[in-house]
Amino acid sequence: MEFRPIERAADAFQQSVTPDQIEAMCRRAFGSAVEVASAVELGNGMYNNTYRVDLGGDRPVILRIAPEPGRQARSERELMRNEHASVPFLAPIAPMIPHTLAADFTHEIIGRDYLFQTMLDGIPAPDGIGRYPRHQWTEFFRQMGEIASRIHAVRGERFGPVAGPGFGTWSEAVLGYFVDLAADLDDAGLSSVDVREVAAAAVKHRAVLDEVTEPRLLHGDLWTVNVMMEPDTAEPRISGVFDNDRTVWGDPESDWVIYMAAKKPGTERDAFWETYGARPATPGAAVRSLFYCAKHTGAIRLERHRLGNTDAVPESYEQMRVVLDQLLRA
DSSP states (O other): OEEEOOOOOTTOSSOOOOHHHHHHHHHHHHOTTOOOOEEEEEOSOSSSEEEEEEOSSSSOEEEEEOOOGGGOOGGGTTHHHHHHHHGGGGGGGGGGSOOEEEEEOSOSSSSSOEEEEEOOSSEEHHHHGGGSOGGGHHHHHHHHHHHHHHHHTOBOSSBEETTSOOBSSHHHHHHHHHHHHHHHHHHTTOOOHHHHHHHHHHHHTHHHHTTOOSOEEEOSSOSGGGEEEOTTOSSOOEEEEOOOOOOEEEOGGGSHHHHHHTSSTTSGGGGHHHHHOOOOOSHHHHHHHHHHHHHHHHHHHHHHHHTTOGGGHHHHHHHHHHHHHHHHHO
16 A cells, blocks of 8 residues: 655644554445555645545545544534534535545544545646636636525524534524634633633624524635636636535624635625625624624634644734724724
8 A cells, every 4th residue: 555644743733644544444434355555645634634545446535534532622623523414404516515435433443533535526726726817717706606605595493513512593603602712722822812802792792693593504614725626628617615514504694705705805706796696784794794704813813823823823813903993893
């Protein structure tokens, strides 16, 4: 078996498994007679360890391995199980997402969740979009808007992560997230004072948050880094969506894809709204958008710390202070 892991520091968040463990996982999923030709770790993910595994068939499969439970943050708990639970609700884009071939959450082989998925056709969008002139990027973002719209049209019965815990109101879900995030920052040795101030503001603005009464499905991580494109087409064409592990029931305005699409107005990203539709323009929506900005800013802070990008962490405190100042005036 050819084994090519990514070399990382001993204290890095992502830790590779061994060749023997990969072979054991493959035998459990596909039978004792399976022959593993190669396992190559892919470097585009920042949470799970992902491998392209060649079993000698028509095409390789994807093996994704979650972090050990003790390394998972409260605000990112059991994301792989969350993705597994979300598959039936992602039916509107079923042809675009990987199919699960096997999943094992028993921790009998290794002390981590893992699953095997089909490998999507195409090329990663960060590699593919640059092959087109800038004026053609608008078509890419129109498709992104359509995909987001189809996901957000799915209705749920409660708020919170698809796999739980569930909340009866949107304010409870939002407040619960900020409480978990603050505790995660404390565990990481980072100041959580500003996040706790946002949580206090969420209590104050509970009625505004609870104007959102219908849970909708949010992807949670939909953007260019998590989509595939068809190669060699006349115009950019999205062919796949992956890393669907942060799905949650909530307000579509709080989704990562909305935050990113709105981040650079006056650019090709504006084409997103042509297919997605207009955003709500009410006073309540304006206040809620501040909480959503704080949510993403806090998540980015935690991720930067986890990845060792400590020089970029202070910026998140400056950004959060701007949001807090606006919340105090709301």
